[in-house]
Every structure is written in C-alpha cells, then in structure tokens.
Amino acid sequence: MRIVIADDSVLLREGLSRLLAEVGHNPVAAVGDGEALVDAVEAHQPDLALIDIRMPPTFTHEGAVAATEVRRRWPAVGILLLSQSIEGRYALELARSHPQRFGYLLKDHILDVSVLADAIATVAGGGTVLDPDVVAQFLGRRSTLERIDALTAREQDVLAAMAEGRSNRAIATRLSLTDKTVETHIGSILTKLDLLPQPDDHRRVLAVRAWLDRTAPGGNDDRRRPPP
Amino acid sequence: MRIVIADDSVLLREGLSRLLAEVGHNPVAAVGDGEALVDAVEAHQPDLALIDIRMPPTFTHEGAVAATEVRRRWPAVGILLLSQSIEGRYALELARSHPQRFGYLLKDHILDVSVLADAIATVAGGGTVLDPDVVAQFLGRRSTLERIDALTAREQDVLAAMAEGRSNRAIATRLSLTDKTVETHIGSILTKLDLLPQPDDHRRVLAVRAWLDRTAPGGNDDRRRPPP
DNA sequence: GCAGGGATCAGGGCTAGCCCGGGGGTTCGA
DNA sequence: TCGAACCCCCGGGCTAGCCCTGATCCCTGC
Structure with a gap:
C-alpha cells in the first residue's frame, strides 16, 4: 500500500x-x-x-x-x-x-x-x-454542548461574563442585577452543568472551561449558531 | 477594483x-x-x-x-x-x-x-x-506569554492544575504539598501575571484564561515549542 | 561567606462566593 | 384556571480561597 x-x-x-x-x-x-x-x-x-x-x-x-x-x-x-x-x-x-x-x-x-x-x-x-479515549472525549463534548444549550438565555449571559473573569459584583453591575440574583443564576448554572460540589473541584473554573471549550478551537467569544 | x-x-x-x-x-x-x-x-x-x-x-x-x-x-x-x-x-x-x-x-x-x-x-x-483593538490584543497576548514564561516550573505546574478546574486541596494532593504551599504558589502566580486585586475581577479565572489562551486555538494540553 | 532565588510550610484574619430557605411577578400552554 | 418556566430578590450561615506575617532549607553565583 x-x-x-x-x-x-x-x-x-x-x-x-x-x-x-x-x-x-x-x-x-x-x-x-x-x-x-x-x-x-x-x-x-x-x-x-x-x-x-x-x-x-x-x-x-x-x-x-x-x-x-x-x-x-x-x-x-x-x-x-x-x-x-x-x-x-x-x-x-x-x-x-x-x-x-x-x-x-x-x-x-x-x-x-x-x-x-x-x-x-x-x-x-x-x-x-x-481511539476509545477519542470517542469518549467526542461524546463528552457533545454532552457539554447540550448542557450549555439547556441553559436559559440569562444564565448564558452570566456564564459568558464569568468566563471573562468578571467577579459576581461586576456581573451584577453589567446586567443591572443584585449580587444575590447573580448568585442564584450561578447556582443554577452549576446544577445544570452537573457540577455538583466535590472537594477536589473548583466548580467555577470548570463551568468557565465548559463555556470556553464549547467553541474550541480558538473560542474567545460567542459561537454563531449555524443557519437553519 | x-x-x-x-x-x-x-x-x-x-x-x-x-x-x-x-x-x-x-x-x-x-x-x-x-x-x-x-x-x-x-x-x-x-x-x-x-x-x-x-x-x-x-x-x-x-x-x-x-x-x-x-x-x-x-x-x-x-x-x-x-x-x-x-x-x-x-x-x-x-x-x-x-x-x-x-x-x-x-x-x-x-x-x-x-x-x-x-x-x-x-x-x-x-x-x-x-483595528487598534486588534493590535492591542496582539500585544497583550505577547505579554501574557512572556509572563507565563517567567513563572517557575513549580508555579506552572500549579497553574496547569488550576486550569483543569482542580481545587487547592486537590492540587496539593497531586503535587504532594500542603494547602498552604499551594496558596503561596497561587499568590506568586497572580502577582507575576500582574493580576492585582480588583473588585470587578475574578482573578483565579483570569489566571486560568491566561494559561489556556497561551495555546489558543484549541489548546487542551502543552504547547510544543517550535524547533530551533 | 553572603545575597538572591526557589521551594516549602505555619498561624491567623478576612471575605467573596456558594447555598439554604424563602418570597414575588410575568408568560405560556394544557 | 393552574402549573411550569423564567426572572428577580432577600436574610442568614458557612468556608474555600486569598493574603499578611513569619520561618527554614537548599542551590547558585559573586
């Protein structure tokens, strides 16, 4: 050959x-x-x-x-x-x-x-x-995309701001909310992304990673939805 | 034309x-x-x-x-x-x-x-x-790379683990250190990356972003150095 | 020998962030 | 009409994470 x-x-x-x-x-x-x-x-x-x-x-x-x-x-x-x-x-x-x-x-x-x-x-x-690990990653990424798609529009706004490295307070200011409301959205985000409390995890960073990875490679900002 | x-x-x-x-x-x-x-x-x-x-x-x-x-x-x-x-x-x-x-x-x-x-x-x-913002981003990325290169090997180990979404405790376990030592390294990392305390910033996320962005696009792992 | 850098660790204090419980309002579909 | 989903907000409690101060040890170069 x-x-x-x-x-x-x-x-x-x-x-x-x-x-x-x-x-x-x-x-x-x-x-x-x-x-x-x-x-x-x-x-x-x-x-x-x-x-x-x-x-x-x-x-x-x-x-x-x-x-x-x-x-x-x-x-x-x-x-x-x-x-x-x-x-x-x-x-x-x-x-x-x-x-x-x-x-x-x-x-x-x-x-x-x-x-x-x-x-x-x-x-x-x-x-x-x-390779089996490649298959697993492919499925894992599909699952991450689905989970992010399942977030509400507001939750995605909050997560996008988190991914920029904004503090809760800054997110609240930007979206005209109180800190408390931002905390509530973040709680929902972590739950919907299945990021339950684990002593070994930094869950905010994992959520940010999920958001960034949804547009890999090179995602620095919003992914445009493909035309229907 | x-x-x-x-x-x-x-x-x-x-x-x-x-x-x-x-x-x-x-x-x-x-x-x-x-x-x-x-x-x-x-x-x-x-x-x-x-x-x-x-x-x-x-x-x-x-x-x-x-x-x-x-x-x-x-x-x-x-x-x-x-x-x-x-x-x-x-x-x-x-x-x-x-x-x-x-x-x-x-x-x-x-x-x-x-x-x-x-x-x-x-x-x-x-x-x-x-576009001027494009120029600024280009320079900013160069600067980020230089700052990450200036971290010690140990600090880079810690930052890589942070970027995986590990908690301080998990990082300590992985690298056979105490929580206190991990905190010390993280403090050094934030200082060297010029991430000073700001009420609007989530500095850990920004440090993780810097690490991830150094290999953009698509960086899931170590960047290979170009051959000399 | 000494200074600087790197690595490791500790005591103690503070707070941003997370979360529990609760509440209210609007919209939409069954 | 009612329930679900979404959005917004609160009081209160807890802690992981950050940081200040301090310390010790090792290695390297002058």
Missing part, C-alpha cells in the same frame, strides 16, 4: 517510513508540514495519508486542517490522524462528517506496530478507527 | 457587494464558505478578498484558514479580514507573517463605508490595516 507520512518531527516520520516498509507498505513520501502534505498527496496519489495533527507554523491544527483538504480533493485517500493527546474541533468534525476511510489514534496508545498496521488496513479498507 | 466577498450571511455579503459597487468597485463574486472562497479567487483572480473569519462548517476560523490558503497561492491578492470580535491565532499569525496587502477590521468599528473603502485602498496598495 502506498502511504504518505506527515509529521514535523524528522525522526518520527523517517522512523515511521521504515516501520511501514518493514510490514510491507510502500511509503512514497515523508513531509514536515501541511502544505507539503497536500503537495505530496497530489504528486503520489497514495492509498493512505498518515498525519500528525500538530504541525508548523502554529503547531496546533495544521495537520487536521490539511487532512480536511486532502479529504475534500481526494476522497478515496484514507486518512489516519495521530496526536499525543486528544485535539479539538477540526479532527473530531472530520471524523463526524467523513467517517469512511478515517482513523484517529493517540500515539501513546500505539503499543506495538501491529496496532498501527491494523488501523491502516481498516482505514484503507474503507472503515473507521477511533 | 475586482473584489471577492466571503461571508456566510447572505444578507451581509449581498449588501457588501452592492455597497462596494456603489463606491466604484467591481464585486466579482460573493460566496458563503472557505472552500467557495478559494474557488472564487482561482476563478476570478481579484485584486482583493474581503473575508469574514467565521464560516461553516464550524464557524470558528474557516475564513482565516481560507485566507491563509489564498495568501499562499495568490500572494498578490489583498486580504481584508472582518469579524465581530477579535479572533485567535490564525488571523494574528497571518498578520504577523504576511503583513503586506493585509487588513483586519472589526465589523462594529466600521462606522461608515468610507472606513471600509479606505482600508480596501490601503490593502490593495500593498499596505497593512489593523
């Missing part, structure tokens, strides 16, 4: 190249960033692209973004994403919208080369391979 | 189209997502692309990502980004790395069409136009 490898780490992509050759695959190119990945797929028309999500220039999502481009232009090319830990929106969106010939594994969970070889075979055969 | 417009809102892109025509420009295409933007630039070879950062499918950064693609493939095409509020890493990275023929305006700050027309003229002429 013809495979293109994209990973900014020279050692890793060259190592993977040799590893795949040992198990009978044909690594036709090994590149270090998203643009080069797209160029290599165009040049070599591989069966599958093995892609690290984080690549230059920002080392955040270039791999996943390039993977989206590869899927758009060459739908028959299998895509197998790799990362150190679970990454945000783009990769999960690609999994949701184009699950065929798609895989997402965590590097630390690939304990021997057979795991990788099996995943490659499955993806190239048209199937989907997702 | 030939202009391509990209905004998912039909009303806005059609309105912009007419507005630009009134002031003497030639809007050659008006599209609703990043892919269509790239296709339109390819088809029409405009002088400038006017791009809303948030477009489908995730309504987060597709505009900025597509803008990066446009800049890569057609460096002579001016790029003018628009958004409701300041967006994260991609747009600012594009401004930093390719400032010529580039602009970034906040929609709410365009108080009349002459502001837009002036920006278009400047960008098409090879210059750079940045």
Whole structure:
C-alpha cells in the first residue's frame, strides 16, 4: 500500500517510513508540514495519508486542517490522524462528517506496530478507527454542548461574563442585577452543568472551561449558531 | 477594483457587494464558505478578498484558514479580514507573517463605508490595516506569554492544575504539598501575571484564561515549542 | 561567606462566593 | 384556571480561597 507520512518531527516520520516498509507498505513520501502534505498527496496519489495533527507554523491544527483538504480533493485517500493527546474541533468534525476511510489514534496508545498496521488496513479498507479515549472525549463534548444549550438565555449571559473573569459584583453591575440574583443564576448554572460540589473541584473554573471549550478551537467569544 | 466577498450571511455579503459597487468597485463574486472562497479567487483572480473569519462548517476560523490558503497561492491578492470580535491565532499569525496587502477590521468599528473603502485602498496598495483593538490584543497576548514564561516550573505546574478546574486541596494532593504551599504558589502566580486585586475581577479565572489562551486555538494540553 | 532565588510550610484574619430557605411577578400552554 | 418556566430578590450561615506575617532549607553565583 502506498502511504504518505506527515509529521514535523524528522525522526518520527523517517522512523515511521521504515516501520511501514518493514510490514510491507510502500511509503512514497515523508513531509514536515501541511502544505507539503497536500503537495505530496497530489504528486503520489497514495492509498493512505498518515498525519500528525500538530504541525508548523502554529503547531496546533495544521495537520487536521490539511487532512480536511486532502479529504475534500481526494476522497478515496484514507486518512489516519495521530496526536499525543486528544485535539479539538477540526479532527473530531472530520471524523463526524467523513467517517469512511478515517482513523484517529493517540500515539501513546500505539503499543506495538501491529496496532498501527491494523488501523491502516481498516482505514484503507474503507472503515473507521477511533481511539476509545477519542470517542469518549467526542461524546463528552457533545454532552457539554447540550448542557450549555439547556441553559436559559440569562444564565448564558452570566456564564459568558464569568468566563471573562468578571467577579459576581461586576456581573451584577453589567446586567443591572443584585449580587444575590447573580448568585442564584450561578447556582443554577452549576446544577445544570452537573457540577455538583466535590472537594477536589473548583466548580467555577470548570463551568468557565465548559463555556470556553464549547467553541474550541480558538473560542474567545460567542459561537454563531449555524443557519437553519 | 475586482473584489471577492466571503461571508456566510447572505444578507451581509449581498449588501457588501452592492455597497462596494456603489463606491466604484467591481464585486466579482460573493460566496458563503472557505472552500467557495478559494474557488472564487482561482476563478476570478481579484485584486482583493474581503473575508469574514467565521464560516461553516464550524464557524470558528474557516475564513482565516481560507485566507491563509489564498495568501499562499495568490500572494498578490489583498486580504481584508472582518469579524465581530477579535479572533485567535490564525488571523494574528497571518498578520504577523504576511503583513503586506493585509487588513483586519472589526465589523462594529466600521462606522461608515468610507472606513471600509479606505482600508480596501490601503490593502490593495500593498499596505497593512489593523483595528487598534486588534493590535492591542496582539500585544497583550505577547505579554501574557512572556509572563507565563517567567513563572517557575513549580508555579506552572500549579497553574496547569488550576486550569483543569482542580481545587487547592486537590492540587496539593497531586503535587504532594500542603494547602498552604499551594496558596503561596497561587499568590506568586497572580502577582507575576500582574493580576492585582480588583473588585470587578475574578482573578483565579483570569489566571486560568491566561494559561489556556497561551495555546489558543484549541489548546487542551502543552504547547510544543517550535524547533530551533 | 553572603545575597538572591526557589521551594516549602505555619498561624491567623478576612471575605467573596456558594447555598439554604424563602418570597414575588410575568408568560405560556394544557 | 393552574402549573411550569423564567426572572428577580432577600436574610442568614458557612468556608474555600486569598493574603499578611513569619520561618527554614537548599542551590547558585559573586
């Protein structure tokens, strides 16, 4: 099977190249960033692209973004994403919208080369391979979104202000309420987000994280609702 | 001047189209997502692309990502980004790395069409136009990174745990410290991040935001340092 | 040897934030 | 008409978190 490898780490992509050759695959190119990945797929028309999500220039999502481009232009090319830990929106969106010939594994969970070889075979055969932790995170995020959607408009106003790092008093001033009312809304927010009192949790921070994470990646402000 | 417009809102892109025509420009295409933007630039070879950062499918950064693609493939095409509020890493990275023929305006700050027309003229002429708030945010983010880099390793451990929503007690347990020591570290963190007591601020949340924002967009874990 | 930085810990005080119980008003659908 | 949902507000109690002061120890560089 013809495979293109994209990973900014020279050692890793060259190592993977040799590893795949040992198990009978044909690594036709090994590149270090998203643009080069797209160029290599165009040049070599591989069966599958093995892609690290984080690549230059920002080392955040270039791999996943390039993977989206590869899927758009060459739908028959299998895509197998790799990362150190679970990454945000783009990769999960690609999994949701184009699950065929798609895989997402965590590097630390690939304990021997057979795991990788099996995943490659499955993806190239048209199937989907997702690390269990990736699935769990995906479901968890869906659940967080649903919970935030279940907040009332006022509660979302309060939570948005909390997420800006405003104190209760500042929130009250901004929304023309008393401190007491803000406390009441915050209590409802924590309950609806299922953030019950736990000695190990800082629940306000967790609520703020939920709000910020609903727009990952890069959410600094309100997410626009998709048109109906 | 030939202009391509990209905004998912039909009303806005059609309105912009007419507005630009009134002031003497030639809007050659008006599209609703990043892919269509790239296709339109390819088809029409405009002088400038006017791009809303948030477009489908995730309504987060597709505009900025597509803008990066446009800049890569057609460096002579001016790029003018628009958004409701300041967006994260991609747009600012594009401004930093390719400032010529580039602009970034906040929609709410365009108080009349002459502001837009002036920006278009400047960008098409090879210059750079940045909303002052955008500049301030960019500088603020640089400053935040520097401050976080100035924390000791231990302080960064504590801040990372805070950002996970852990309570002081849980942080102490995890790092084998007493509550008192965690409090001391948090005090140092707040001081070094210049988060002085203010009645309107929830300083712990602001410190957590600083930590999370250092890896924007999509930072769920450690940022990888770019190779030297 | 000494100063500075980092790490750890303690006693004690204060308060913003959380929460319990309670209350009132408006709107909408069954 | 009534109940549910939403919004707003109060009195009162409790505590996690913050901060002041102070202390000790270790390491490094001058």
